[in-house]
Amino acid sequence: MNSLNELNWFPGHMKKALNQVAEKLKNVDGVIEIGDSRAPFSSFPNYLDKITKDKIKVYAFSHGENADPQKFINQIKKYEAMGIKTFSFDFRQEKECRPLLDYLSSIKTSKDEKYLKNNFPLPDKKFMILGIPNVGKSTLINTLSKKRKAAVENKPGKTRAQQLIRVSEKIYIVDTPGILEPNYEDKEVITKLAILGSVKFDILPLVALTDHFLNFLREKYPSSLTSFYDIDISGTEESVxxxxAQKRNYLLKGGIYDSIRARKNLIDEFRKGTLGRISLDE
Ligand SMILES: Nc1nc2c(ncn2[C@@H]2O[C@H](COP(=O)(O)OP(=O)(O)O)[C@@H](O)[C@H]2O)c(=O)[nH]1
Ligand SMILES: [Mg+2]
Structure with a gap:
């Protein structure tokens, strides 16, 4: 297999995943949809709107510290034009969660208005975190839960207690995130997700994937390569x-340079953020 276009993409079991999540959503007031700041469109399951359209919605993007800031600002204008509040930060950092928490606390539901009218204290609100694998759902839940001790709500009449994590005065997060399938049908999307590490690396051929990524970097972020590796980036992909491999002394037996190891290294360095702040979406 030489080209990414020759791949057969397996269709995700999207409907099944969606129905399971839709069922769980009945128990929450709103959703926190998670994407990756380095690919804010590709990392979103585009079929999610079907089940979240009647819910309060907030978008939180992980890896804020590694995305191209200018691109990200332009990209999220699309979401903000739809009236959706968006946040982008490093999900591993406790103090960076604050603006998201403050926003969740400020949200008023239609239920709240009735309480306010009768001078009752406002009810608690529950949110569910939703997103494709590896975008940072568990990390966000863990970071949020460090702020407060996890509280368990045990409602009588329910066969299984719902684990709720109290993250601020009246805000709870459902402990199990809603996991959704990425869009396996869109080759461009799935290529970006493989580079990010959101879909299994081995469903794509490494050589085709890294050729593609190298050409993307050469076109959009040439200095990320020249300044990090200090190499000549012209010529064929294999030669780069x-x-x-030569620069890093990646040697195979017989003194041959190991370009496969170099290909894997390029992906690793990107994921670590050492190549600089890079965005994959336009
Ligand atoms: N640098 C960085 N890494 C993150 C961030 N959020 C998540 N990660 C890492 O991404 C990987 C996948 O995160 P995880 O929370 O398990 O994803 P999940 O599958 O959506 O629950 C983990 O290695 C996390 O440490 C972030 O904002 N910045
Ligand atoms: Mg997880």
Missing amino acids: FLNI
């Missing part, structure tokens, strides 16, 4: 990876 051999340059990286």
